[in-house]
Amino acid sequence: xxxxxxxxxxxxxxxxxxxxxxxxxxxxxxxxxxxxxxxxxxxxxxxxxxxxxxxxxxxxxxxxxxxxxxxxxxxxxxxxxxxxxxxxxxxxxxxxxxxxxxxxxxxxxxxxxxxxxxxxxxxxxxxxxxxxxxxxxxxxxxxxxxxxxxxxxxxxxxxxxxxxxxxxxxxxxxxxxxxxxxxxxxxxxxxxxxxxxxxxxxxxxxxxxxxxxxxxxxxxxxxxxxxxxxxxxxxxxxxxxxxxxxxxxxxxxxxxxxxxxxxxxxxxxxxxxxxxxxxxxxxxxxxxxxxxxxxxxxxxxxxxxxxxxxxxxxxxxxxxxxxxxxxxxxxxxxxx
Amino acid sequence: xxxxxxxxxxxxxxxxxxxxxxxxxxxxxxxxxxxxxxxxxxxxxxxxxxxxxxxxxxxxxxxxxxxxxxxxxxxxxxxxxxxxxxxxxxxxxxxxxxxxxxxxxxxxxxxxxxxxxxxxxxxxxxxxxxxxxxxxxxxxxxxxxxxxxxxxxxxxxxxxxxxxxxxxxxxxxxxxxxxxxxxxxxxxxxxxxxxxxxxxxxxxxxxxxxxxxxxxxxxxxxxxxxxxxxxxxxxxxxxxxxxxxxxxxxxxxxxxxxxxxxxxxxxxxxxxxxxxxxxxxxxxxxxxxxxxxxxxxxxxxxxxxxxxxxxxxxxxxxxxxxxxxxxxxxxxxxxxxxxxxxxxxxxxxxxxxxxxxxxxxxxxxxxxxxxxxxxxxxxxxxxxxxxxxxxxxxxxxxxxxxxxxxxxxxxxxxxxxxxxxxxxxxxxxxxxxxxxxxxxxxxxxxxxxxxxxxxxxxxxxxxxxxxxxxxxxxxxxxxxxxxxxxxxxxxxxxxxxxxxxxxxxxxxxxxxxxxxxxxxxxxxxxxxxxxxxxxxxxx
Ligand SMILES: [Zn+2]
Ligand SMILES: [Zn+2]
Numbered sequence: 001x002x003x004x005x006x007x008x009x010x011x012x013x014x015x016x017x018x019x020x021x022x023x024x025x026x027x028x029x030x031x032x033x034x035x036x037x038x039x040x041x042x043x044x045x046x047x048x049x050x051x052x053x054x055x056x057x058x059x060x061x062x063x064x065x066x067x068x069x070x071x072x073x074x075x076x077x078x079x080x081x082x083x084x085x086x087x088x089x090x091x092x093x094x095x096x097x098x099x100x101x102x103x104x105x106x107x108x109x110x111x112x113x114x115x116x117x118x119x120x121x122x123x124x125x126x127x128x129x130x131x132x133x134x135x136x137x138x139x140x141x142x143x144x145x146x147x148x149x150x151x152x153x154x155x156x157x158x159x160x161x162x163x164x165x166x167x168x169x170x171x172x173x174x175x176x177x178x179x180x181x182x183x184x185x186x187x188x189x190x191x192x193x194x195x196x197x198x199x200x201x202x203x204x205x206x207x208x209x210x211x212x213x214x215x216x217x218x219x220x221x222x223x224x225x226x227x228x229x230x231x232x233x234x235x236x237x238x239x240x241x242x243x244x245x246x247x248x249x250x251x252x253x254x255x256x257x258x259x260x261x262x263x264x265x266x267x268x269x270x271x272x273x274x275x276x277x278x279x280x281x282x283x284x285x286x287x288x289x290x291x292x293x294x295x296x297x298x299x300x301x302x303x304x305x306x307x308x309x310x311x312x313x314x315x316x317x318x319x320x321x322x323x324x325x326x327x328x329x330x331x332x333x334x335x336x
Numbered sequence: 337x338x339x340x341x342x343x344x345x346x347x348x349x350x351x352x353x354x355x356x357x358x359x360x361x362x363x364x365x366x367x368x369x370x371x372x373x374x375x376x377x378x379x380x381x382x383x384x385x386x387x388x389x390x391x392x393x394x395x396x397x398x399x400x401x402x403x404x405x406x407x408x409x410x411x412x413x414x415x416x417x418x419x420x421x422x423x424x425x426x427x428x429x430x431x432x433x434x435x436x437x438x439x440x441x442x443x444x445x446x447x448x449x450x451x452x453x454x455x456x457x458x459x460x461x462x463x464x465x466x467x468x469x470x471x472x473x474x475x476x477x478x479x480x481x482x483x484x485x486x487x488x489x490x491x492x493x494x495x496x497x498x499x500x501x502x503x504x505x506x507x508x509x510x511x512x513x514x515x516x517x518x519x520x521x522x523x524x525x526x527x528x529x530x531x532x533x534x535x536x537x538x539x540x541x542x543x544x545x546x547x548x549x550x551x552x553x554x555x556x557x558x559x560x561x562x563x564x565x566x567x568x569x570x571x572x573x574x575x576x577x578x579x580x581x582x583x584x585x586x587x588x589x590x591x592x593x594x595x596x597x598x599x600x601x602x603x604x605x606x607x608x609x610x611x612x613x614x615x616x617x618x619x620x621x622x623x624x625x626x627x628x629x630x631x632x633x634x635x636x637x638x639x640x641x642x643x644x645x646x647x648x649x650x651x652x653x654x655x656x657x658x659x660x661x662x663x664x665x666x667x668x669x670x671x672x673x674x675x676x677x678x679x680x681x682x683x684x685x686x687x688x689x690x691x692x693x694x695x696x697x698x699x700x701x702x703x704x705x706x707x708x709x710x711x712x713x714x715x716x717x718x719x720x721x722x723x724x725x726x727x728x729x730x731x732x733x734x735x736x737x738x739x740x741x742x743x744x745x746x747x748x749x750x751x752x753x754x755x756x757x758x759x760x761x762x763x764x765x766x767x768x769x770x771x772x773x774x775x776x777x778x779x780x781x782x783x784x785x786x787x788x789x790x791x792x793x794x795x796x797x798x799x800x801x802x803x804x805x806x807x808x809x810x811x812x813x814x815x816x817x818x819x820x821x822x823x824x825x826x827x828x829x830x831x832x833x834x835x836x837x838x839x840x841x842x843x844x845x846x847x848x849x850x851x852x853x854x855x856x857x858x859x860x861x862x863x864x865x866x867x868x869x870x871x872x873x874x875x
Pocket of ligand 1: 037039042095116
């Protein structure tokens with residue numbers, strides 16, 4: 001059997017596949033890039049050719065303009081592209097719209113670059129599909145046993161109860177523009193909130209794109225209207241940076257909420273002045289990370305970025321060969 | 337347990353008093369008996385367990401998971417109860433979640449060994465928030481920024497009744513307060529309030545508005561007393577029960593055995609708790625040596641002898657005197673205190689005056705002795721009955737003018753709630769000389785009020801435009817001899833402090849003026865504060 005390092009190895013630009021001559025989620029411009037999903041730290045502009053799901057390509061075009069790469073090669077879920085004997089198949093990762101795991105197969109060796117992923121249901125994208133493999137390459141953003149995200153329905157109920165308890169205040173929810181914001185909106189709709197949801201201008205284009213790809217978001221309106229009192233009793237969604245920004249002053253005595261896995265820890269919420277933390281994440285929590293590795297039982301576990309030391313320790317205790325790649329340039333659910 | 341846990345969770349991150357009241361009131365209105373009563377007891381500090389020590393909890397979790405992973409988790413979170421609540425590896429097959437009352441009943445009845453087994457079962461059954469609340473409850477100290485007074489105010493809102501009515505009956509009640517809730521919800525009569533040794537809700541004074549009020553008030557209608565710089569207390573001795581309460585009804589008898597011993601009377605006194613020595617009263621800093629102490633040593637009792645300076649009489653030999661006019665209560669108070677055989681209780685003297693001008697002069701230049709240490713004056717209408725709360729008109733406080741100093745803004749922190757998009761909490765400093773002879777700023781205090789919304793916007797802009805560094809929600813603002821924003825800071829007094837780098841601590845600092853015009857280099861020196869402190873101590 002060939003060594004996995006012959007198929008994929010870490011380079012400063014990102015994970016490199018020498019026999020197929022491409023990078024996965026490179027952080028610098030390269031000739032050929034396989035991009036797992038549209039978050040800015042994984043999907044950058046300026047590559048020669050980008051191979052990704054049609055949804056991810058649409059997101060990149062929306063963010064960077066139509067000429068974000070020399071050429072593109074759309075690969076729908078479940079389909080493969082081959083070159084020099086290396087097959088790349090894109091399989092749902094359950095992270096955000098269009099997010100995929102890259103399954104890289106060569107001479108009988110299968111390696112899965114999972115990108116960012118989660119194992120929970122998400123009304124805005126298909127669920128993660130486990131693929132048996134020799135090497136599973138995982139992120140570890142929430143790789144510490146303290147990160148155990150509660151049920152998202154519970155968190156949404158918390159938000160709606162607060163709206164009911166404080167009808168004279170507005171509820172300002174910080175959520176990342178790609179994925180989290182649309183998921184929160186979709187979850188609110190599932191919970192029966194059918195009123196207009198107000199959104200920060202930075203979310204408009206991605207909201208449209210989600211709707212175009214079949215994710216219904218219900219009535220939305222820009223959070224820019226005239227008098228302050230308009231927003232009492234309303235829910236407003238904005239990118240996290242806007243929460244502490246002068247932009248937020250238009251709302252009457254807002255309850256600041258923030259939807260993020262980091263909100264699990266009180267000190268982080270307190271530090272940001274968040275009054276209503278919503279522990280909703282698009283990343284696998286500790287239980288999902290360990291359960292996924294347990295389920296796949298790969299020959300080797302590689303950890304790309306995040307809190308790798310705890311996951312390494314866990315793998316060691318469970319007799320799974322593991323190594324940390326310590327890739328740099330991936331900042332997940334960071335603040336501001 | 338779930339509703340209680342979610343309440344604590346919300347409260348722990350809620351800064352606004354109004355928002356806290358809403359959360360508490362909704363809980364007290366909606367949670368069933370007796371759970372809500374136990375919740376109230378936990379919040380007022382009337383529910384204390386010692387069954388679960390942190391060491392046991394740590395051992396229990398390490399028996400279930402890798403101690404190295406636990407250690408990393410604890411390092412990251414920084415709080416033991418929170419860490420355990422998050423990482424707890426629940427065993428499957430746990431029972432349903434316990435109710436708060438079940439937990440309380442079990443903890444009050446069970447032996448230590450039983451309790452530990454029970455706790456593990458509860459931790460298995462609860463979610464992370466529930467586990468956190470349970471551990472906070474059991475290890476004592478909820479520390480969620482809710483005072484007993486605030487909890488009682490929220491309970492009163494269930495009626496609604498005035499909080500003073502709840503305080504009046506409070507000491508006749510015991511957890512889980514079924515009779516209190518039954519009364520508030522109109523299902524039964526008001527619980528009896530005449531338990532011996534009970535607390536009476538206090539009467540408070542309004543701040544006087546010199547420009548408006550004096551024109552309307554006749555000096556002949558008012559008595560003037562000095563406003564003593566201690567803490568307001570109520571000393572009750574009835575039917576063999578002796579109690580010392582703070583003005584919000586917290587029982588501090590155990591901290592002041594010397595005062596309790598001196599309550600050799602039948603009645604209820606309203607007065608100021610002070611450190612009283614043979615040569616007169618001591619400063620507030622001395623009294624602080626006696627406050628918030630769990631154990632009281634003989635040395636402390638000897639070095640900081642506490643006593644009461646009485647200024648009102650609420651009950652006299654079994655008779656409630658609160659409905660009498662102040663002039664009559666005062667007469668009885670003088671006779672009452674005069675008959676006592678202790679030096680620990682004395683009388684707050686009436687300061688005679690004929691005109692407001694004359695009184696103003698005395699306030700500016702108090703007579704030597706204890707009045708020189710007073711915070712200002714109290715004005716009480718001779719015909720005022722003793723009425724709980726802060727009624728408008730009968731009583732006024734007329735504080736001494738504050739001390740003023742010019743200081744330079746050094747750090748600004750983002751506020752909470754309405755102010756979360758503003759840098760609204762300011763640390764300011766004054767000049768001192770560094771070892772190398774250069775002038776440096778030393779922080780001397782923090783203030784977050786005293787300015788208008790308009791001024792806040794301007795300061796916020798200044799902070800954003802002059803940021804030199806960021807630490808989370810805090811920004812360091814440029815502050816040197818050439819560039820800096822000067823605040824005129826008003827404060828009520830100074831104390832020596834080893835916890836502050838400057839060696840002094842301000843009492844009640846606030847921004848009185850923003851000196852956009854003043855060059856930073858011309859702000860005050862630390863030596864000025866030191867001189868003020870020496871003067872205050874010398875008096
Ligand atoms: Zn991502
Ligand atoms: Zn990522």
